[in-house]
Amino acid sequence: MKKQAKIIAVVNQKGGTAKTTIVENLGIGLARQDKRDEMYFQCFINWQHKLEQDFALDSYETRAFSLNQLKQSLNRASRNINYENNINSLPYQKKPKWPMRIEKEVEIEARYFRNGWRPSRFVSGEEIRKGIDLQFVIRADHLRVYDIYWQVTNTGYEAERARQIRGDFYDSQIVEGKKARKESMSYSGEHFVEAYIVKDGICYGKSKPFCVKIH
Known part of the structure; x- marks a missing residue:
């Protein structure tokens, strides 16, 4: 049909x-x-x-x-596009440094901020203007007992020219009592954020890649 x-x-x-x-x-x-x-x-x-x-x-x-x-x-x-295979093939994206024992569902929520405007939620694959600030948090059960790490991977000519294609892992920041990740969108292209929840050196949950399209 x-x-x-x-x-x-x-x-x-x-x-x-x-x-x-x-x-x-x-x-x-x-x-x-x-x-x-x-x-x-x-x-x-x-x-x-x-x-x-x-x-x-x-x-x-x-x-x-x-x-x-x-x-x-x-x-x-x-939103239903599977970005996992695309970014896993990028040579500069780092591989997870923990043993993977996926037991928990992890989902990323994102908001963008503009001066004088209230924060607005957006979804994976949605287009966002260059030059605004983004904040990412995750939804999962019993998060307090886990460390949350973020992998940020950039693509596109502007990021390559500025040598900011990244692909590394980053610690969380505490924002309004939550473990979050803040990013500034400076380069046009498709960029990806992934979240990992880790306890005692083992990763128990990983989000799907969250795609941010900057124009």
């Missing part, structure tokens, strides 16, 4: 706000990112034309939908 595209439409009676121009150009830009995105956007265009025919609506009415919701929907599809 083919997976049906998800479309969220929002109607706005105000005209003359360049909705059509913005939608078309955004759609083209998103379609160029990936073949799946191109198919996704084409499904929307087909649905839009069908809506115009069935309900005798003009193009301005049917194109008045939420740009942010469309982009977020595309981002949701990218």
